[in-house]
Amino acid sequence: AQSVAQPEDQVNVAEGNPLTVKCTYSVSGNPYLFWYVQYPNRGLQFLLKYITGDNLVKGSYGFEAEFNKSQTSFHLKKPSALVSDSALYFCAVRQGYGGATNKLIFGTGTLLAVQP
Amino acid sequence: DTGVSQNPRHKITKRGQNVTFRCDPISEHNRLYWYRQTLGQGPEFLTYFQNEAQLEKSRLLSDRFSAERPKGSFSTLEIQRTEQGDSAMYLCASSLAPDSPLHFGNGTRLTVT
Numbered sequence: 001a002q003s004v005a006q007p008e009d010q011v012n013v014a015e016g017n018p019l020t021v022k023c024t025y026s027v028s029g030n031p032y033l034f035w036y037v038q039y040p041n042r043g044l045q046f047l048l049k050y051i052t053g054d055n056l057v058k059g060s061y062g063f064e065a066e067f068n069k070s071q072t073s074f075h076l077k078k079p080s081a082l083v084s085d086s087a088l089y090f091c092a093v094r095q096g097y098g099g100a101t102n103k104l105i106f107g108t109g110t111l112l113a114v115q116p
Numbered sequence: 117d118t119g120v121s122q123n124p125r126h127k128i129t130k131r132g133q134n135v136t137f138r139c140d141p142i143s144e145h146n147r148l149y150w151y152r153q154t155l156g157q158g159p160e161f162l163t164y165f166q167n168e169a170q171l172e173k174s175r176l177l178s179d180r181f182s183a184e185r186p187k188g189s190f191s192t193l194e195i196q197r198t199e200q201g202d203s204a205m206y207l208c209a210s211s212l213a214p215d216s217p218l219h220f221g222n223g224t225r226l227t228v229t
Contacts, residue, residue: 004158032215043120043207043220044159051215090158097214102172104149104218106158 002027004091004107012113013081021076021110023091030096033074034104035065038088047089050074051096061085081114088112118142120221122208128227129198136194137224141210148191149218150183151207152176159207165191198228 003026013019025031032051036044048059055067065076074091091107121140129135141148146167151159162181164172167188177183180198185191195202205225209218 034217036220041222041225043209043222044218046217046219049215049217092158094214099214102147102164102166102214103161103174105161106151108156108158 002093002095002101002103002105004093004105006089006091006107006110008110009108010111010113012115014115015083016080019078019081019085019112019114021089021091021112023074023076023107024072025074025091025093026072027093027095029099032094032096033065033067034092034094035059035063035074035076036090036092036106038090038109044090047076081112083114083116086112086114120208120210120219122206122221122224124224125222126225126227128229131198131200131228133198134194134196135198135226136192137206137208137226139191139193139208139221141189141191141208142219143189145210145212145219146188147211147213148185149209149211150191150193151209153205153207153223154203162193195226198226200228202226203228 005024034049035047038044050067058064088109094104123138148165150162153159165185180196183193205223207223209220211218
């Protein structure tokens, strides 16, 4: 069965410092991996995805994520955090090409708090 | 791209009543998803349509829940005989292809009193 783990409920970082939000996954076959961000009372907004190819993917608002197959991880990173990055971040996984299911499974979310 | 539209934004209902939510996906997207999100949790998959065909349903979707996408465009999610445990944000999303990101609407927040 597919699953996603986000081990940190909250990550606190000072503005200007680098940030990392952790994600590990479990899925049969090759994964499609996604990061989304959610602001209060809003739907989720897509940040970036890994489908195939280069393990380091770049996305919106200066975010990037590194796919590590051996560690089954897809951590979200940003070199320099902004106060406006404060939000709820979700990692998600689905089975890749040829998979038996179309479900996209989400983690429980990590609240990122960037202090000025 | 006008985005995914969900109506209503908020719904308050009494236990035992039926409610129906509507989702209008991005027009060229043939894939449509419904999710439920409760406070402090990630979105939980409910059901998936490809065009008008409902191809996957979660075990979370009890007999009281039904979803339709009659012409492969908009979709409705109906909850019959609502219970307090149904209180949640109901999210709709659409996409174009298996490796495409899901585009989410702003959700319908249901409160069952």
